[in-house]
Amino acid sequence: MAPERLIAGGVFFAFTLVTLAITLVAARQAKSVGAFYAAGGKVSGLGNGLAIAGDFISAATFLGLSGLTFAFGGDMLYFGVGATVGWAIVLFLVAEPLRAMGRYTFAEAVSYRLSKGPIRVFSAISVLVVSLPYLIAQIVGSGALVESLFGIDYRWAVVGAGVLMTIYVAAGGMIAATWIQIIKACLLVGGGTVLFILALKAFDFNPAGIIASAEAVHRLGTNVDAPGNYFTAPGAAFSLGLAMAFGIAGFPHLMMRFFTVPDVRAARASTVIAITINAVFMAMVFVIGMAAISLLTVDGPHLGADGRLVGGGNMVAVHLSRILGGPAFFGFISAVAFATILAVVAGLTLAVASAVSRDLYNQTLKNGTADPGREIWVSRVAVVGVGLVTIGLGFAFEGQNVAVLAAIATSIAASVNFPVLILAIYWRGLTTWGAIAGGVTGMLVAVGAIILGPDVWVKVLGHAAPIFPYTYPTLAAMPAAFIVALSVSTLDPTPRGRSERASAATG
């Protein structure tokens, strides 16, 4: 086996052993419902901020966005700035009231004063719809990474990641998922920083050299750092902008983390730490991608016989680490990237599992009277089910760009969960059926537009032209969700609607 594979394998197995040990310790502490879902509300602001950053800085950010920069240059910055705006909106408008509720799941937050049953069923479905594309993005990234690193078949790589993820979450719950995220965030930010410094060093710490070299070899020439190369239509860019700015607040696996801290102050601290890490990391990823443009065009083991990158466009940062840091650093970055995927998948799976076990099983089927031990058992069964579904979808979506897949998930979150959550927090007039109608409208329009859009209608189904012109559906779906939620809440003629409006009017 090549040295880099031995090193990467060593780092990966070391990480796996450490995190499995954490999981076993966490499993002993995850006996209560509060500990399993929300780590007992005892995570510090710093720890939670690192975990949140770890949840968001995923394969899509590190692997996908460096790949997008490599291919399209400056448009990647819309993703980076948009994500930072999204986190700031979470800080300014969502984190504090969400933490003040003291609930465990998205459904419990939305149904704070509305009718619990229907909201919980809708929310559980929306959590599944939002989380699955994000899970697919992570699992596809893991398959490509392990395939190119170890030479293991893509499908076996996906199975391995799925099994490990299932063990982590099923055993350890939120405590394990949080600690894995913290360790991973430190490793990824550290590794990314070293790669960033090595990229600058390759150009004698002169950013002008990176820009000039990229312009000299890229097919876009001097336009490589200009906007408009990936987004060729304004609507596509605005749709992505809406998704990034408002989708983060709609991600249940990210919002769940505000329930793991002891108070509102810690929630604020968590968010600002996540914002800082996110902003710095996005800037570094752009530089890494720009440096890769000239450094990866020279011949080497990173190029296949067809002149394309081995493992596809998602492997830009990984290949760059081999060129700049040698086999050891290549192994380290690969292992950290894989661990990143594993950790993000664990957090997502926990969000889905909690939606099934808490919102559907306990609160809906058992009227909130389920035995806590039984509820955790159902959650663990749900984790196994989600693991199997994710592995299957990982097979189906082999070869897709992980950044695009993740952004599609973000656009669904912005279209389905964000309108309902923000109205539940800030508008007293929201009624149960208004929330459900708005959310379902956002979901149907978003999923429909994705199916009719260029990535599925044309690339997967083989049609000549898309019916919906943009990859991201947010431009149509998010306003539709808001309009329907507001309209139905205002006009709802049912006794429940009248009662909820009267209750809101009297305060």
Add this chain to the structure above:
Amino acid sequence: MADAPTPSHAPSASPNTRPADTPTRPVALVLSAAMIVAFFAHIAAGMAAPGLMGAPVSWFFGASVHVLISLVLLTAITIASWIYVFTAPGEDA
């Protein structure tokens, strides 16, 4: 239908209160609006005038106006967030 038991670590809340009853600081709304306007103005400028936004800035390593504005936005949002947190009331909302 029974509500979920309030977790022991959660702040207590009356059944008739919800987050809307917890006032959001006006500065949070102002900062949110400013960020959203700036971000979408950035997108609009990039789509309407890609040539102008792609023009190199000599004193900024030859990188484009687009890159410069992006870094300015990233920095401004981060600094604004820290100021917001440091100036937040000490007590729980």
